[in-house]
Amino acid sequence: MRKTLFAIVVLVLGLGAYLLRTPPPTPARHATVPRSGSSSVSAAFENHSDGVEVQGEGAVARILPDDSEGSRHQRFLVRLDSGQTVLITHNIDLAPRLAPLTIGDRVAFRGEYVWNPKGGLIHWTHRDPAGHHEAGWLKRLAR
Secondary structure (H helix, E strand, O other): OHHHHHHHHHHHHHHHHHHHOOOOOOOHHHOOOOOOOHHHHHHHHHOOOEEEEEEEEEEEEEEEEEEOOOOOEEEEEEEEOOOOEEEEEEEOOOOOOOOOOOOOOEEEEEEEEEOOOOOOEEEOOOOOOOOOOOOOEEEEEOO
């Protein structure tokens, strides 16, 4: 009798835990974001998207000082062909710096978009050493 009661309690607790678990967030508002091209960045900006993989290219509009708090990041603004600017934050502790970089250089990128009212930012422009995140990249294009 005790074993049966114990089994029922375990079953009820397990079922309760299953029913009360929080489902993963569904990125429904991100479903229409194209995965490549600068239009993917524009769509992510218009949709206020966060955590969306995007790909694009543009001209370096401004070079900012490195962010040295925590992991070091090379930072620069890219002006897309649409006119929108996006901040690239490239982790230089995990990947080589894109150098030498000058204003007007054309760059292509793939990474994770994070919305902000100034145009957004792109990070994860490198591989994830832990293998949990989709790999991104940065490359300089011919002018």
